[in-house]
Amino acid sequence: MLDRIVGAKKLEANGHLPADADLITDSAQLAARATPWEAVQAARNIKRPHTLDVVARVFDHFQELHGDRGFRDDPAIVGGIAELDGRPVVVVGEQKGASTEENIHRNFGMPHPEGYRKAIRLYRLAEKFHLPLITFVDTPGAYPGPEGEERGQAEAIARAIFTMTRLQTPIVVVILGEGGSGGALALAIGDVVLAMQNAIYSVISPEGSAAILWRSPAEAERAAKAMRLAGPDLLDLGVVDALIPEPSGGAHTDHEATAKAVKTALVAQLAKLERVAIPDLLSSRYERFRAFGAFAEPGTAVAPPPAAPWWRKLPKMLGRDRT
Amino acid sequence: MPFGRKPNEFPSHLWTQCPSCNEMLFNKQLARNLNVCTKCEHHFRLGARERIELLVDKGSFHEHDASLTSGDPLGFIDSKPYPERIAAAQTKSGEKDAAIAGSAAIGGNPVELVVMDFEFMGGSMGSVVGEKITRAAERALAERRALVIVSASGGARMQEGTLALMQMGKIVSALARLDEAGVPFVSVITDPTTGGVLASYASLGDLIVAEPGALIRFSGERVTSGTVGEKLPVGFGRSEFLLEKGFLDQIVPRGQLRERIAYFLTSFRAASQDMRWSL
Numbered sequence: 279m280l281d282r283i284v285g286a287k288k289l290e291a292n293g294h295l296p297a298d299a300d301l302i303t304d305s306a307q308l309a310a311r312a313t314p315w316e317a318v319q320a321a322r323n324i325k326r327p328h329t330l331d332v333v334a335r336v337f338d339h340f341q342e343l344h345g346d347r348g349f350r351d352d353p354a355i356v357g358g359i360a361e362l363d364g365r366p367v368v369v370v371g372e373q374k375g376a377s378t379e380e381n382i383h384r385n386f387g388m389p390h391p392e393g394y395r396k397a398i399r400l401y402r403l404a405e406k407f408h409l410p411l412i413t414f415v416d417t418p419g420a421y422p423g424p425e426g427e428e429r430g431q432a433e434a435i436a437r438a439i440f441t442m443t444r445l446q447t448p449i450v451v452v453i454l455g456e457g458g459s460g461g462a463l464a465l466a467i468g469d470v471v472l473a474m475q476n477a478i479y480s481v482i483s484p485e486g487s488a489a490i491l492w493r494s495p496a497e498a499e500r501a502a503k504a505m506r507l508a509g510p511d512l513l514d515l516g517v518v519d520a521l522i523p524e525p526s527g528g529a530h531t532d533h534e535a536t537a538k539a540v541k542t543a544l545v546a547q548l549a550k551l552e553r554v555a556i557p558d559l560l561s562s563r564y565e566r567f568r569a570f571g572a573f574a575e576p577g578t579a580v581a582p583p584p585a586a587p588w589w590r591k592l593p594k595m596l597g598r599d600r601t
Numbered sequence: 602m603p604f605g606r607k608p609n610e611f612p613s614h615l616w617t618q619c620p621s622c623n624e625m626l627f628n629k630q631l632a633r634n635l636n637v638c639t640k641c642e643h644h645f646r647l648g649a650r651e652r653i654e655l656l657v658d659k660g661s662f663h664e665h666d667a668s669l670t671s672g673d674p675l676g677f678i679d680s681k682p683y684p685e686r687i688a689a690a691q692t693k694s695g696e697k698d699a700a701i702a703g704s705a706a707i708g709g710n711p712v713e714l715v716v717m718d719f720e721f722m723g724g725s726m727g728s729v730v731g732e733k734i735t736r737a738a739e740r741a742l743a744e745r746r747a748l749v750i751v752s753a754s755g756g757a758r759m760q761e762g763t764l765a766l767m768q769m770g771k772i773v774s775a776l777a778r779l780d781e782a783g784v785p786f787v788s789v790i791t792d793p794t795t796g797g798v799l800a801s802y803a804s805l806g807d808l809i810v811a812e813p814g815a816l817i818r819f820s821g822e823r824v825t826s827g828t829v830g831e832k833l834p835v836g837f838g839r840s841e842f843l844l845e846k847g848f849l850d851q852i853v854p855r856g857q858l859r860e861r862i863a864y865f866l867t868s869f870r871a872a873s874q875d876m877r878w879s880l
Binding site for chain 1: 672758775801
């Protein structure tokens with residue numbers, strides 16, 4: 279069975295597979311941690327490489343596929359077929375823009391329901407033709423406006439998560455920049471979940487959290503601190519399996535080097551996942567998510583087995599053991 | 602008496618005003634009518650215990666996992682620490698967390714039932730809710746009993762951060778197994794159901810029914826207007842709107858819920874000649 283967490287150490291101990299050279303699997307490996315708000319700023323930096331920038335550098339022969347076959351093509355989610363190190367894969371990612379005009383076109387990376395339905399269509403495509411699936415998460419969250427509600431934003435996200443949990447092909451997830459809540463999770467159920475060193479992943483945007491808990495979006499910085507949404511925190515919580523290191527100034531300073539690190543990580547992870555039989559893959563994917571939770575259960579754990587009646591002990595007492 | 606205080610004709614421990622038709626309702630009578638306004642049928646919120654009593658065959662409910670309580674994985678503090686918030690909610694409600702789970706029968710059909718309680722921290726879904734629902738789904742799969750979840754929730758519990766988000770993945774994973782095994786899952790949506798709960802299990806039922814007038818939306822009002830800067834029209838995202846848009850099978854008044862769920866479950870059992878999910 280596949281070991282969870284990128285597997286490097288455990289599998290290596292078993293003598294199976296080589297270690298992951300370039301991944302951060304323990305937050306203690308990081309010399310200095312950015313403050314949560316710095317992490318939020320870095321993850322949102324408009325010059326940061328976005329999905330298509332990374333795809334262009336990591337994969338060969340990328341062919342974008344459009345539309346959900348139902349309503350329209352959502353520019354906030356892109357996907358298609360490409361080759362990773364000579365091997366065909368399906369790629370799906372959330373797409374932000376690098377300029378204001380492009381961001382308006384991409385809706386600032388906030389997908390509508392039809393975006394998630396396009397993603398589901400591509401997940402199914404990957405499964406049908408036995409192609410590994412690679413997803414890139416980079417969204418402030420699913421678009422919260424009235425059009426999204428009308429077309430079933432919640433249903434589309436739920437269905438995307440549902441589809442990924444049982445998808446019969448290996449899935450590697452990369453949290454590229456901003457992982458905003460359910461809108462991110464719809465692309466983030468995988469056998470291995472990686473995050474860029476300066477990526478963030480949270481249950482709600484710091485602004486949204488501030489609006490609810492402090493009743494003021496201006497308290498976002500405080501919220502970001504409380505939410506433990508930065509890469510090292512995610513590693514500590516086990517939400518991501520490893521961090522992909524970024525160039526020293528951050529991913530936005532060197533797209534080329536960033537893409538190289540992503541490629542190395544993806545090739546290594548897929549090489550491992552492809553050795554695992556699909557049923558084992560699905561059960562370890564199940565266990566990966568099954569294990570999340572922080573709770574106590576007093577009372578049940580210590581229930582002792584009922585004492586055996588005295589006559590059960592009789593044979594022993596008589597020196598005869600009939601079982 | 603121009604300066605005297607008007608004697609309160611309707612003290613609140615005896616009377617409740619219907620927010621929909623303004624009728625003054627005698628509390629005892631309101632409770633007897635399942636918290637539904639006797640004049641305009643406005644559905645008031647209903648506590649989880651009352652809901653269970655309403656839904657299941659008398660005496661058939663056996664609670665599971667009642668002792669689960671939440672940890673504080675992030676050391677989260679907003680205006681007060683998360684453990685204090687939980688303790689306050691526990692004292693106020695007498696419950697350990699925002700969901701109650703157990704085995705029961707509905708119209709003679711064995712089910713695993715989970716009922717959420719909006720009174721407990723806005724019905725928010727954290728590790729405890731996630732674990733209870735996942736265990737219920739796993740029991741449903743092992744015993745091949747239908748799963749019924751009654752949702753009432755503001756969404757994922759922010760105080761548990763990404764771990765709350767991961768509960769969505771955990772629960773949905775279990776539901777997907779149930780789906781593959783051909784075991785029915787009925788999602789009952791009540792007022793209000795929003796955010797991560799709606800964007801996961803509440804939207805994944807084989808059948809999805811809602812109570813009349815329930816608020817059912819992906820984004821809360823404050824998040825929407827904070828992020829998008831738009832004011833939403835009144836009545837937007839209520840049950841009737843979702844039915845019209847095609848996201849609900851039916852709107853079922855509270856008094857008919859038990860009977861309706863029983864009918865569906867009985868039909869599913871009768872229709873599967875090989876009795877795939879029956880006992």
